[in-house]
Structures are given as C-alpha cells and as structure tokens.
Amino acid sequence: MSDAGMFAILRCAIRRDLVLAMRRRADVLTTLFFFVIVVSLFPLGVGPEVNLLRSMGPGVVWVAALLASMLSLGRLFSGDHRDGTLEQMLLTPQPLPLLVFGKVVAHWLSSGVPLVFMAPVLGMQFGLSQDAVLVLMATLLLGTPVLSMIGAIGAALTLGLRGGGVLVSLLVLPLYIPVLIFGAGAVEASASGLGAQAHMSLLGAFLVASLLLAPWATAAALRISME
Amino acid sequence: MGHGRRIAYFDGIRWVTGLGNINWFKYASPVTFYGLAGRMIPWFSAAAAVLAVAGIYIGFFVAPTDFQQGEAYRIIFIHVPASWMSMFIYVVMAVWAGFGLVLNTRLSSMMASALAPTGAMFAFIALWTGALWGRPMWGAYWVWDARLTSELILLFLYIGFMALQAAIDDPRRADRAGAVIALVGVVNVPIIYFSVLWWNTLHQGSSISVTKAPAMAHIMLTGMLVMAIAAWMYTIAVVLVRVRCIILERERHSAWVADLVKEAK
Numbered sequence: 001m002s003d004a005g006m007f008a009i010l011r012c013a014i015r016r017d018l019v020l021a022m023r024r025r026a027d028v029l030t031t032l033f034f035f036v037i038v039v040s041l042f043p044l045g046v047g048p049e050v051n052l053l054r055s056m057g058p059g060v061v062w063v064a065a066l067l068a069s070m071l072s073l074g075r076l077f078s079g080d081h082r083d084g085t086l087e088q089m090l091l092t093p094q095p096l097p098l099l100v101f102g103k104v105v106a107h108w109l110s111s112g113v114p115l116v117f118m119a120p121v122l123g124m125q126f127g128l129s130q131d132a133v134l135v136l137m138a139t140l141l142l143g144t145p146v147l148s149m150i151g152a153i154g155a156a157l158t159l160g161l162r163g164g165g166v167l168v169s170l171l172v173l174p175l176y177i178p179v180l181i182f183g184a185g186a187v188e189a190s191a192s193g194l195g196a197q198a199h200m201s202l203l204g205a206f207l208v209a210s211l212l213l214a215p216w217a218t219a220a221a222l223r224i225s226m227e
Numbered sequence: 228m229g230h231g232r233r234i235a236y237f238d239g240i241r242w243v244t245g246l247g248n249i250n251w252f253k254y255a256s257p258v259t260f261y262g263l264a265g266r267m268i269p270w271f272s273a274a275a276a277v278l279a280v281a282g283i284y285i286g287f288f289v290a291p292t293d294f295q296q297g298e299a300y301r302i303i304f305i306h307v308p309a310s311w312m313s314m315f316i317y318v319v320m321a322v323w324a325g326f327g328l329v330l331n332t333r334l335s336s337m338m339a340s341a342l343a344p345t346g347a348m349f350a351f352i353a354l355w356t357g358a359l360w361g362r363p364m365w366g367a368y369w370v371w372d373a374r375l376t377s378e379l380i381l382l383f384l385y386i387g388f389m390a391l392q393a394a395i396d397d398p399r400r401a402d403r404a405g406a407v408i409a410l411v412g413v414v415n416v417p418i419i420y421f422s423v424l425w426w427n428t429l430h431q432g433s434s435i436s437v438t439k440a441p442a443m444a445h446i447m448l449t450g451m452l453v454m455a456i457a458a459w460m461y462t463i464a465v466v467l468v469r470v471r472c473i474i475l476e477r478e479r480h481s482a483w484v485a486d487l488v489k490e491a492k
Contacts, residue, residue: 153411157404161394170390171408174383175415178422185426206418217411224403 009094013102014109020079021110027075032114035068039122050127057126058136058187064122065115065140065183066176069147070169072111073155076103077222081159090226097215100222104152104215105145112144128187135190139183142203149214150175156221179206255332257474258483264467271464278457285450293447302360303447308455310353310374312462313381314416316346320388321413324406334470336402337477339409340392341469345462347385353378373424380419384412398477 021028042060043053080086089099119140123133154172158164186199254260286304293300320342327336357375358368369375391408395401478484 153407157391157408158394163394167390167394170383170387174380174387174419175411177380178415178418181422181426213414217407221404221407224400224407227400 006095006098009098010102010105013099014106017103017106018109021106027072028110028114031068031072031111032118034071035064035115035118036122038064038067040125043125053125054127055188057123057128058132059180059184060126061119061122061136062139062143062180062184065144066147066173066180068115069111069144070151070172070176071165072107073151073168073172074165076107076152076155077159078155078164081226086222087226090223096219096222100152100156100218101211101215104148104218107152108145108148112140112148115144116140129191132187132191135187135196138200139186139196139203142200142207143179143183146179146203146206146210147176149210150179152218153214153221156218156225159222159225179203182206255334257334257337257478260334261471261474264471268464268467268471271460271467275457275460275464278453278460282450282454282457285446285453290447290450291444296364299360299363302356304450304454306353306356306360307451308458309349309356310378311455312458313346313350313353313378316342316349316462317381317384317409317416318413320346321409324402324409327402328406328410333402333477334474336406337470337473338466339405340402341466341473342462343385343389343392344469345465347382347389349458349462350378350382350385354382373420373426376426377420377423380423381416384416388412 039060042056046052046056077086080089090096092099116137119137120133123136128136151168151172154168154175157171158168161167182199182202186196186203189199190196254263282304286301290301290304292298320339323335323342324339326332327339354375357378361370361375362368388405388408392401392405395404475484475487
C-alpha cells in the first residue's frame with residue numbers, strides 16, 4: 001500500500017472518532033471534570049498547608065491524570081464493539097494496527113489533551129510556580145499519549161467482559177507506573193534545579209516505544225477478543 | 228501456522244538438536260502429559276521436602292550469627308529464594324504463554340495459568356518476610372525502596388494476569404488474552420524496575436553478584452542455594468498438580484477422562 005493511502009486511512013480513522021467524540025461531548029467533559037474533582041479532593045484530605053501542597057502538587061495531578069485516562073478507556077472500543085463497527089474494521093483489508101493507531105490518537109486528542117490544558121489551573125490550586133506549571137504541561141503532553149497507547153491494550157483485552165472497567169484498572173495501572181514516576185519526577189527535578197531534561201528524554205523514549213509496539217499488541221488483543 | 232508447516236518446523240528442531248530419537252512432542256498432548264505429570268509429582272515433592280528440611284537446618288542451626296544483623300538476617304533463607312522465584316516464574320510464565328500464543332499448543336497455556344498463583348504466592352512471601360526483616364533493620368515494616376516497590380508491582384502484574392483469566396469464560400480466549408498481557412508485562416518489567424530504581428533507592432546492595440565474589444559466608448550461601456533449589460522443586464511439584472487439575476477441568480467431556488473416573492469408582 002502506498003504511503004499516501006496509509007495516511008488517508010489514518011486521517012479517516014482519527015476524524016471519525018473525533019466526530020463521534022464531539023457528538024458526545026458530555027463524555028469528554030465528564031473525564032475532564034473527574035480529573036478536576038480528584039485533584040481538588042487532595043487539599044481537602046491533607047490540609048491546606050502551602051508547602052505540603054506545593055511538594056505534592058505534581059504527583060497529585062499526575063495520579064489524577066492516570067485515573068482520568070484509565071476511566072475514559074471504556075469508550076475506546078466498546079461503542080464500536082456494540083454496534084458491530086469493530087467487526088467490520090477487523091474484516092477490512094486495511095492494516096488493523098493502523099486503524100487502532102488512529103483510534104488511539106483520537107482518544108488521546110479527546111481525553112489526554114484537555115488534561116494538559118486544565119493542568120495550569122490545577123497547578124495554581126497547589127501553588128506551583130510558573131516554571132513548574134510549564135514543565136508539568138510538557139510532561140503531560142509527552143506522557144498522556146503513552147497512557148492512551150498502553151491503555152488501549154488493556155481496553156482491547158477486556159472488551160465485552162463482565163466487570164471490564166475494574167479489570168482494566170488492574171491490568172493497566174501497574175504498567176502506567178514508569179510514566180507516573182518520570183512525569184511527576186520531572187517537575188520535582190526542575191524545581192530542585194537539576195533540570196527536567198533527563199526525565200523528558202525518558203518520557204520521549206517511552207512514547208516512541210509505545211508508538212512502535214502498542215498498536216500491534218492492541219490489534220492482536222482485539223483479534224483475540226473478537227474471535 | 229498450518230499443521231503441515233508446524234510439523235516441518237518441529238522436525239527441524241529435532242534435527243538441529245540431535246534429539247530426533249525422542250519424540251518430545253508426545254508429551255505436548257494433555258492426555259499423555261497428565262500421566263507423566265502424575266508420575267513426576269512424588270519425586271519433585273520428595274526432593275522439595277528433603278531440600279527444605281536440609282536448607283532450614285543449615286540456615287537456622289549451622290550458619291553462624293551475622294555480626295551486623297544478628298539473628299534477624301536468617302530470614303534471607305526464605306526471603307531471597309522467594310523473591311528469586313517470584314521474578315523467575317513471571318518470565319517462565321510469559322515464555323509458556325508466548326509458546327501457547329504462537330504455536331497454539333494448549334498445554335503451554337495451561338502451564339502459564341498453573342504458574343501464576345505460585346509466582347504470586349512467592350511475591351507475597353518475599354514482601355511479607357521483607358517487611359518482617361525491615362522492622363528491626365530499617366525501623367519500619369515498609370520503605371519505598373526500589374526493590375520493595377518493584378516486587379509489589381510484580382505482585383500486581385500477577386494479580387492482573389489471574390484476574391483477566393478468571394474474568395473470561397472461554398478457555399481459549401482466556402489463554403490467549405493472558406498471553407498478551409503476560410508478554411506486555413514481561414517487556415515492561417525491566418522498564419518498571421529501572422524506573423523505580425532511579426526513583427529512589429535505599430535498599431542494601433545485592434548480596435550475591437555474578438561478577439564479584441559473594442560478600443557472605445560460605446555456609447550462608449550454601450543454605451540459601453539449597454533453599455532456592457527446594458523452592459524450585461516445590462514450584463515444579465505444585466505446578467504439575469495444578470496443571471493436572473486444569474487438564475481434567477478442560478477435558479471433562481472427553482472419553483479418556485470418563486474412563487479415568489470409571490476406574491476411580
């Protein structure tokens with residue numbers, strides 16, 4: 001298949017899922033407000049002391065991003081599974097990993113990117129400095145696509161299972177840990193003067209590795225689940 | 228892979244390894260393996276029992292008291308073999324699951340399912356004994372140190388694998404979905420390990436290293452290795468018992484199981 005053809009398919013897959021997400025704007029907003037609520041609960045739980053909140057902030061925002069990204073995994077394949085579209089996708093001559101990649105990109109655009117833009121507001125709640133907020137946004141921008149990529153594998157494996165939502169958290173959250181460590185670590189490293197470059201490089205490496213491997217694993221998982 | 232191609236592939240292996248005289252794949256069938264496993268279990272169980280008694284005797288009565296850690300160090304005779312096994316079993320499980328996925332051999336997937344609970348048990352024992360050791364040594368049952376944390380994550384990975392298999396009713400789908408998550412996990416285990424290592428480390432350096440001479444007394448090392456082999460034998464025996472149960476459960480509608488039940492009555 002020509003490269004132009006592949007890009008056309010990819011663009012088509014992404015656009016379709018984005019249109020679907022826009023038609024169901026409430027789903028996107030629910031994820032975003034879940035993120036805001038979880039982050040806002042922490043000061044209520046641990047007390048309003050500024051220094052404590054400032055040191056906790058990046059980690060709290062990242063953990064909430066992990067949970068929000070995981071919660072939105074449910075709608076990645078389940079809608080298409082229910083109305084039979086997914087079966088058609090498996091039957092098309094187009095490579096399934098490419099279609100999966102398009103769906104995951106659309107999922108990231110509709111669930112990960114809003115978190116990036118919401119992060120500065122939440123950073124202010126936690127008294128983060130301007131530099132820290134910028135680093136936090138950059139790490140979220142690099143890290144949330146990895147979450148969508150890894151999460152897609154879990155979503156594909158648990159497709160149509162009873163208790164799929166809880167199960168996907170068991171499968172996916174341990175795999176998110178490296179992203180959490182380096183995402184939150186980058187903000188702390190830059191705050192302590194070490195510079196966030198090493199953490200950012202590692203996050204970039206995770207992103208590249210997940211882009212390379214996850215669509216294939218997800219496609220294999222979908223074929224197993226749809227048999 | 229087509230059946231003919233698979234046969235040709237196996238013939239190739241047999242030719243290359245020079246093991247053509249023995250039909251290794253005879254035991255890839257659950258029916259024949261069921262009998263073989265039954266004959267092997269007593270041997271491995273006996274070996275596990277003898278070695279565990281010997282290892283505990285060496286560990287608790289022969290090995291001297293450590294000059295720094297006192298008597299508390301003796302937990303390593305359980306802790307270290309358990310943590311080795313927990314890590315190793317995950318890799319073995321992923322290899323079996325991978326064979327099951329690629330070669331479509333049912334028994335390989337059954338082996339993977341049978342290994343998971345034992346691996347999770349060893350991970351749990353490693354964490355529990357580590358906490359008991361940590362209290363007198365570090366003054367805390369739990370510290371967020373790299374090895375403790377990655378062992379905990381390993382336990383989560385085992386639980387995820389078992390939960391996924393338990394949630395799927397169709398055994399073939401359960402096998403293959405479990406294989407995907409085991410393989411994804413095994414790719415991630417080193418990444419997780421190094422992430423956690425760079426994140427924080429306070430654990431004492433590894434006592435045994437392949438590259439440098441062991442820093443512990445000879446007799447302590449002997450005791451630990453004997454216990455490690457005992458853990459191996461135990462694992463093999465338990466996994467064989469469990470795989471026999473899985474075979475019976477999956478083949479319960481077949482004629483040979485019906486014959487087996489008739490004989491038992």
